[in-house]
Amino acid sequence: GESVGLHLPTLSVQEGDNSIINCAYSNSASDYFIWYKQESGKGPQFIIDIRSNMDKRQGQRVTVLLNKTVKHLSLQIAATQPGDSAVYFCAENYGQNFVFGPGTRLSVLP
Amino acid sequence: KAGVTQTPRYLIKTRGQQVTLSCSPISGHRSVSWYQQTPGQGLQFLFEYFSETQRNKGNFPGRFSGRQFSNSRSEMNVSTLELGDSALYLCASSSQGGSPLHFGNGTRLTVT
Numbered sequence: 001g002e003s004v005g006l007h008l009p010t011l012s013v014q015e016g017d018n019s020i021i022n023c024a025y026s027n028s029a030s031d032y033f034i035w036y037k038q039e040s041g042k043g044p045q046f047i048i049d050i051r052s053n054m055d056k057r058q059g060q061r062v063t064v065l066l067n068k069t070v071k072h073l074s075l076q077i078a079a080t081q082p083g084d085s086a087v088y089f090c091a092e093n094y095g096q097n098f099v100f101g102p103g104t105r106l107s108v109l110p
Numbered sequence: 111k112a113g114v115t116q117t118p119r120y121l122i123k124t125r126g127q128q129v130t131l132s133c134s135p136i137s138g139h140r141s142v143s144w145y146q147q148t149p150g151q152g153l154q155f156l157f158e159y160f161s162e163t164q165r166n167k168g169n170f171p172g173r174f175s176g177r178q179f180s181n182s183r184s185e186m187n188v189s190t191l192e193l194g195d196s197a198l199y200l201c202a203s204s205s206q207g208g209s210p211l212h213f214g215n216g217t218r219l220t221v222t
Contacts, residue, residue, distance in 0.1 A: 015124075031208075032208055034210055034211070036213075041215070042215050043114070043200050043202075043213030043215045043216050044200070044211075044213045045155075046210050046211075046212065049210055060123055073177050087152070089152075089153065091211075093208060095166075096158060096166050096208075097155055097158065097166050097168075098143075098155070098156070099147075099213055100152060100153035101152075102152050103152060
């Protein structure tokens, strides 16, 4: 499959450990945020979203934290599995557009 | 529901040619956005269509254009191709502004 972001920051974690992926967003007026996962050869896949009136949201094995004071978003993945290996993007929405962060490559070590 | 479908999956073109990419959104979604993805620039917004009207446009030259049909299907066209246009072109649909984008698997364009 195609490679995405050959020179992305990489986070390596042991299988079973928790992963934390961070993202700094740019616009203080952004009111909606999404985390996407992109595997090789595929398009980005929705993981979890959060609106600006919340600071935490939980899904299945994933939690998103939003800190509007410092314009920071994080994605926590519990009990990381080999299938979690991918590139993760945060996206912020203001107005009608989504702006994507540069991405982080998550590598799960056996 | 079927997901977002993009055709073709791969394209190889020569500099100076033009290309048309196609996108079928999720049924019921009226918004279609296009993104260019490259290793160096990441995901860059091209344009967004809603009910056959271009609602937003990114910072790309006029060689990049698009349209949306009454059934919400969309096409994007790149004329006078340049080597730097080689990229993965992603289409995403959503039900309305401010709702999640759902992406297709993209069209990989290689310009030689």
